[in-house]
Amino acid sequence: MAQAPTAGRNGKKVGKIVAWIFAILAILIAILVVIFLTFDWNRLRPWVDDKVTQAIGRQFHITGDLKVGWRRPPNETGWKRWVPWPRFSAEKITIANPDWARQQHFATLDEIDFQVAVLPLLAHDIVIPAINLVNPSVDIERLKDNRNNWTFKFKQSTEPSTWNLKLGDISLSKGMIAVRDEVTKADMNIVVDTLGQAVPIGEVMKQQEAASAKSSAEMVGKGGAAKLEKQADAAAASEASAASAASAAAAANASAPNPASTSAQQSITTKNAEKPPVPPYAFGWTAKGTYNGGKVSGEGKLGGVLAVQDAKRPFPVQADVRLGDTHIAFVGTVTDPAHLAALDLRLWVQAVSMAHLYPFTGVPLPETPPFATEGRLTGQFREEGNVFHYENFTGRVGGSDINGSLVYAARKPRPLLQGELVSHLLQFSDLAPIIGADSNASKAKRGETEKQPSAKALPTEEFKTDRWKAIDADVKFTGQRLIKDPKLPITDLYTHVIMKNGVLSLEPLKFGVAGGTFASNIHLDGSTAPLKGKFSAEARHLKLKQLFPTNKTMQSALGEINGDAALSATGNSPATLAATSNGEVKALVTQGTVSRLYMEAAGLNVANVVYEKLFGKRDVNINCAAADFVVTDGVLDSRVFALDTDDAVINVDGHINLKSEDMDLNIHPHTKGFRVFSLRSPLYVKGTFKDPKVGVNVGALAVRGGAAVGLGLINPFAALIPLIAPSNNKPLPCNQMLADIRKAPTAPPAGQKQKAKAAPAYMSSDAAASGAAAQGAGKATKKPAAPVGASAGQYRGS
Incomplete structure (x- = not known):
């Protein structure tokens, strides 16, 4: 009976111990809260500066206030919304540039603030739903030897980190970007600021359509712009008709007892249903400066919040840029912009010559008369190589129309351009700039300083063979009907352009002539200096009366008339090739x-x-x-x-x-x-x-x-x-x-x-x-000579 009081006393002792433990914990928490709320976090700035400097390999400084506060988490429900999240903010931040850079700082920020989710920390996940940047300023520089200031030497740990960073959205209030690139000869300043009110993508699309129509009229004339608009409407109607037919076929397949078709249709429907709406534009930007020796000016709009983790959320972009006589504009979206997963843009391009697009695209297009095009540009960014489609575009080149689709695939060792182009009404004179056979006035308009000598009929303008190694190409072009001088018996044109490792081939270049055909195979090897050319041609069934x-x-x-020709030559222009031909x-x-x-x-x-x-x-x-x-x-x-x-x-x-x-x-x-x-x-x-x-x-x-x-x-x-x-x-x-x-x-x-x-x-x-x-009859006649020569080709019929 004596043990009962002992057990009661022991129970009271345990209760007191537990009570004291909770009291001590409460006091410690209170002390920590008081310390946390009253602590001067600026004392940690040297430690933070040192850790970040070591991590990025650049000097990092916080010269303003460093603060830590607590806030209720956004978008949380249930009991989780009662767990506060720490909010960090830092003012006056600078990140240094390398020693060789012209500017002292790579980036400066007036303020950065973000919250960290507490519960994911238990699983070693650092979850930051959003980061807000206030007045960021970024300096981008690159030297001729390709050294740049945006590549950081991050400190590599000997052991893999057990912590994972998950970043949500990035937003900013205003920003500036300065670009100094000696490789592309770019010197530009870009300013980003809020629009004041959100603008939907549909309204921006209408504004850009009107602006691009005006620009097209300036480039190809009002008549050409009107014809371009009709071409675009016809292409849109054709695309809509094809889509309607495809939908009808899909519906028919869905109604049939075909599990595969039904599954595919459901998949398409689900995919379309899950496609999120495009958010409005919230920021505007302007750019001024020079690029590759020409003046650059541009403006555009951006979405308000950049989604870093949500790859399905589209980010709206718009740009209207002029570089010298070249005008490029687009409206559309970027999916997963942090990793550049995909593009979907409506694209307008106008220029004095297609060759002037080389600084933008790296594609060595031929010299042409002034042109304007519009179409849809989609792109997929992949590890094995980016792929871009310029689909169902329409355009005017001089007095000719052009339509088709192109695919650009970034691959090793050279990218590849593929596609098929069609001109329903092709002005024969619009082909002259391709070989430099246009007038000196036309050459001057497209920026060529070298003039055609008045006494020379064969073009002396040299081919830009230095660009031929930049890309491979496989493009087919059809001119269905040629508009030309009535004395010329040419009716149509077809060519298959192949470029590989600096060798340009036209296999064939084929004309409809006088009721027959004139076909040639042309090979120009631009990988050597001077250029080596090889030509073979055949004329078949040319009617005398139609000539x-x-x-x-x-x-x-x-x-x-039937004929064959075979020639070889060296030289970097049509004139020099002709002068050295055998x-x-x-x-x-x-x-x-x-x-x-x-x-x-x-x-x-x-x-x-x-x-x-x-x-x-x-x-x-x-x-x-x-x-x-x-x-x-x-x-x-x-x-x-x-x-x-x-x-x-x-x-x-x-x-x-x-x-x-x-x-x-x-x-x-x-x-x-x-x-x-x-x-x-x-x-x-x-x-x-x-x-x-x-x-x-x-x-x-x-x-x-x-x-x-x-x-x-x-x-x-x-x-x-x-x-x-x-x-x-x-x-x-x-x-x-x-x-x-x-x-x-x-x-x-x-x-x-x-x-x-x-x-x-x-x-x-x-x-x-x-x-x-x-x-x-009183005349001494000259006897025909027996010259030296060579030839190629063979008649395959008469």
């Missing part, structure tokens, strides 16, 4: 007819020309016609150049010099049959490409005229003798000549010549007979 669409006399002509050019005319008036005029048979003019014409059959030029160092010499008809044989000899751009061709007509009042005499084609001269060999004609005058003094009837042309020429060996022309030519490697090729034996004997006949 001269505005010439009424030729409209009764029949027959086709190879062969061949052409033949299959059996057909041509106006007799042209044949009589070629032989200067005066009486028959007058008769044809007065009483009509009769077509003459073409038995055969062929031309075979050997090209050596830019000089085309004729091995074979002859035309055989029922009424005449015409031989041509001489050369065409692509280096000096002049011609020296002699045309020797020989009649078949008896002609009266014939002033048959050699013709010539001389002069330059820009100023050709066609006429009669005055010396030979004067000899015949002098003979007629001399004989007329003796007997008036004897004066007719020099004007009578008997038949003194045999037909050409057509089968042998055409068989020779059809032989597959070859071309030497770029920069090399080929062995000499003599003229065919049948041409040599014919030339000798022609020379004898001409000497009988």
Whole structure:
């Protein structure tokens, strides 16, 4: 019975101990709270500065107040909302720049404040729902050797940290960014400030559409801008129709008992339903400065809160930037902007030339007339390489339309540009700037300082081969209908552009010409200096009458022209490539007819020309016609150049010099049959490409005229003798000549010549007979030479 009081006393002791423990804890907590609330946290600034400096490898300082307070947590429910979170704030913060930087500080902040969730600390998670930055100022610098001030040398721990940082949103009230980049030659200042009131993305889209339409009108004219708007509307309608058809098909599939289709449709519906709305714009920004030597100005808008962890929440962006004559604008969203997961933008681009986009894109686009485009740009940022799609865009380039889609994939060792472009109405003149064949006024407008010499017809503007290694390309372009001078028999265009490791190829470059085709394969190796070029071309089924669409006399002509050419050359411009070319050019005319008036005029048979003019014409059959030029160092010499008809044989000899751009061709007509009042005499084609001269060999004609005058003094009837042309020429060996022309030519490697090729034996004997006949008429005829040359290509039909 004595143990009962002992047990009671022991219970009272335990109760007192527990009570004292709780009392002590309460006192300690109270003391800690008092200390926490009354402690001067500025005493910890040296410790914080030292720890952060060691962590980032840069001097870090807090020169203002460091405070710690307690607040109830935002967006918490239940008992958790009663657990207060610490709120940290620091004022006047600076982060130093490297020693080589021009500015002292990389960043300065008037204030930074954030809260830390308490309960996640038990699981070693540092959860910061939001960080607020007040008046941040950032200095961004890079030197020519690629040293930059935004790469920090973070202290690496020998053991992995057991703590995880989870950051939510970042917001700011006002900020400034200075950019000094010696690599891109950028020197810009950007200011960010609040808009005053939130602006929805739909309103910004309408404003940008109006501004871009005005800019397009300035670049391609009001007419071009109106046509561009119609193109965009048509493309939008087509896209909407396709989407409607796809939705209908999906609905039909969903109604059918197909589990896979039903699952896919539900997945699409769920995905669309989960897509969060786009928040409004809250900040505006402006930029001024220079970039790559040109003036830069721009403005735009940003969302109010940058979501760092929520990858599904879109962040609205808008920009309207001008760099010299280039204008780029976009409206849209960035998903997961902290990691740049995806882009979805409406993009407008205008410039004096597509080549001027190179500083922005790194893509070596060709020189073009002024252009304007608009379309949708989407992008996916991936570890293996970013991918961007410019989808269903429309545009105007000079007086031409352009439509299509492009894909840019960042890959190693070079990015790749792929796509298909279509022009429904293509102005032939808009192609001239691509090879530098536009006027000097046009060159000056697009910023080219080098002018085309007035005496040169071939373009002298050099290719920008230094850019060709920046990217690979695989792009197809179709010009469905060409708008050009009525005298040009070209109807359409197709080309497949391939660029790989500095080598540009057009496989093929194909034109619809005179009811047939002219196709060429062009390879330009820009990886070497000078550039090495290789060209092969074939003309197939070119109709004689369509080659001269505005010439009424030729409209009764029949027959086709087929030809092949193969050339190799070195040089960095079309002119230098032509001047160094080696190879062969061949052409033949299959059996057909041509106006007799042209044949009589070629032989200067005066009486028959007058008769044809007065009483009509009769077509003459073409038995055969062929031309075979050997090209050596830019000089085309004729091995074979002859035309055989029922009424005449015409031989041509001489050369065409692509280096000096002049011609020296002699045309020797020989009649078949008896002609009266014939002033048959050699013709010539001389002069330059820009100023050709066609006429009669005055010396030979004067000899015949002098003979007629001399004989007329003796007997008036004897004066007719020099004007009578008997038949003194045999037909050409057509089968042998055409068989020779059809032989597959070859071309030497770029920069090399080929062995000499003599003229065919049948041409040599014919030339000798022609020379004898001409000497009988008082004219010494030049014999065709046997030049050095090479060639490539092969006829695959006539």
